[in-house]
Amino acid sequence: MNGAHAARRIEWWGQMADAVGTHFSPEIAAGGFSRVDGTVQFWQRVGALIGPQSVVLDFGAGRGAKQSEDLVSYRRGLLSLKGRVRDLIGVDVDPVVITNEALDRAFVITPDGELPIPDQSIDVVVSDFVFEHIQDPAMAARELDRVLKPGGWICARTPNRHGYIALGNRLIPDSLHARIIRSAQDAREEKDVFPAVYRLNSTSASGSTFRPPATISTSFRGTRSRPTISDRSCSIRSSWRSSTARRRHSRRC
Numbered sequence: 001m002n003g004a005h006a007a008r009r010i011e012w013w014g015q016m017a018d019a020v021g022t023h024f025s026p027e028i029a030a031g032g033f034s035r036v037d038g039t040v041q042f043w044q045r046v047g048a049l050i051g052p053q054s055v056v057l058d059f060g061a062g063r064g065a066k067q068s069e070d071l072v073s074y075r076r077g078l079l080s081l082k083g084r085v086r087d088l089i090g091v092d093v094d095p096v097v098i099t100n101e102a103l104d105r106a107f108v109i110t111p112d113g114e115l116p117i118p119d120q121s122i123d124v125v126v127s128d129f130v131f132e133h134i135q136d137p138a139m140a141a142r143e144l145d146r147v148l149k150p151g152g153w154i155c156a157r158t159p160n161r162h163g164y165i166a167l168g169n170r171l172i173p174d175s176l177h178a179r180i181i182r183s184a185q186d187a188r189e190e191k192d193v194f195p196a197v198y199r200l201n202s203t204s205a206s207g208s209t210f211r212p213p214a215t216i217s218t219s220f221r222g223t224r225s226r227p228t229i230s231d232r233s234c235s236i237r238s239s240w241r242s243s244t245a246r247r248r249h250s251r252r253c
Helices: 003-024 038-049 065-069 073-079 095-099 137-147 164-171 174-184 203-209
Strands: 055-059 087-092 105-108 122-128 148-157 215-218 235-238
Touching: 038 073, 038 122, 038 148, 065 073, 087 095, 095 105, 122 137, 137 148, 137 203
Parallel strands: 055 087, 055 122, 087 105, 122 148
Antiparallel strands: 148 235, 215 235
């Protein structure tokens, strides 16, 4: 597919998406996003937790596509933390993270390996659609707990293991994932597609993996009778490790 054809296809799909979206959510015409936009909801909450002196870790920062390629300027503003915090550190298993201009500093890590970050040095950890790729949840949780300051936050958004996205993904052979994604998203590069294992994608899994006294609070939007993490869910975890403040703390997105 040549560049001109790909550009026309992207434009056509964008126009179709806009038409469908504004039909069911007319408020999209006022700013470009709906009242149930999960990205806006998640990053607004992240924005409420950071400040000019915050040190933030973007866990799975990638090449910065979400900051540079979102067509809605309001969402781009929410996603862009550089300049709004004292230090924005990004880590990823993909070396492309070194080219991420949305970060102050970047490090390449090994899958489920140790983070090159000192103990208790991070105020807020942000992980947007990354937990589903973690091979060793216990190791990842230990490292995030280690670098987080007492009273710090881990903010993670990830699909529900039992939701339609995860179920569909598990039904499709790994060899076809990149091809299907490229067909639906022309701008998505094959190197941006990583295997998903969904080992940290349920309330029970997250609750048992991250050590107490922290709790995980989730926005439930599922249709099942028992609450589950929905496909648009937002998990925001508070870690209180101070010897004088061993209390449970949670927030609903």
